[in-house]
Amino acid sequence: MQALNVAYRKVAGILADETEPLASVELVETYRRFFKPERVRIVLLAESHVFTTDEDREIQIPPVMDLPGYPTQYARFVCCLGYGERNLTKSPLHPKRDGTPQFWKILISCRDSISGATDFLPILGHTAYCQRLQNKIALLRDLKKKGIGLVDASIVALYKSGRKIPNMFHALQESWDSYTRDVVLDANPKHVICIGKGVAGVVRSDLDKYFHGRHTVVAQPNAHLSSQEHMSNFMSCSRLCRT
Numbered sequence: 001m002q003a004l005n006v007a008y009r010k011v012a013g014i015l016a017d018e019t020e021p022l023a024s025v026e027l028v029e030t031y032r033r034f035f036k037p038e039r040v041r042i043v044l045l046a047e048s049h050v051f052t053t054d055e056d057r058e059i060q061i062p063p064v065m066d067l068p069g070y071p072t073q074y075a076r077f078v079c080c081l082g083y084g085e086r087n088l089t090k091s092p093l094h095p096k097r098d099g100t101p102q103f104w105k106i107l108i109s110c111r112d113s114i115s116g117a118t119d120f121l122p123i124l125g126h127t128a129y130c131q132r133l134q135n136k137i138a139l140l141r142d143l144k145k146k147g148i149g150l151v152d153a154s155i156v157a158l159y160k161s162g163r164k165i166p167n168m169f170h171a172l173q174e175s176w177d178s179y180t181r182d183v184v185l186d187a188n189p190k191h192v193i194c195i196g197k198g199v200a201g202v203v204r205s206d207l208d209k210y211f212h213g214r215h216t217v218v219a220q221p222n223a224h225l226s227s228q229e230h231m232s233n234f235m236s237c238s239r240l241c242r243t
Helices: 002-018 022-034 101-109 117-123 129-145 168-187 197-210 227-241
Strands: 042-046 148-152 191-195 215-218
Touching: 002 022, 002 168, 022 148, 042 101, 042 168, 042 197, 101 117, 101 129, 101 227, 117 129, 129 148, 148 168, 168 197, 191 197, 191 227, 197 215, 215 227
Parallel strands: 042 148, 042 191, 191 215
Antiparallel strands: none
């Protein structure tokens, strides 16, 4: 974690009081590394997780039988099964609103052939909690086995209490230059799927340089697009990850 800590200090110099706690950044990195494939074939390059406070980390994630060694603290990060699943934590500290169902749609698109909205139901609220949780666990394990890893371009959260943190793109650039670019290069994936035009604006020159012809940009799943445009992006992720 030493390189992460060095990069964190640089980013904290940009964001100042808006900087997420280092312990939260390290926790998210622990989740990312837990699901990092042994051999990375596809990198999903997203923007950032959501600001995780010291109080958030007090929420406990119970042991997950199918995931030995899984982290036991809550983080506002898609790979934390408690994020969006109040029934798992059963904690009075659990946020009233949390979770990222849109991003789960990208994840399931990277494993399955997508033809319509019903393909997302197994990991959405229409499916009963116990089955939905098992479906999410299976999905995360399958992605790891298939060599599909998730990386956030920013090491710190860029969103807090539903708003963008000031100087977020400056922080995103510093995160990429100081840490995340090396993470992606070391993984040496066959293809990089960059999720979000904001991220692409920061990293595109490096992707062109190091992954010429081997990277694709898709919109964020919460972008203001039509359902048809979103579906087209999900299908693109499906094709790229299943090739």
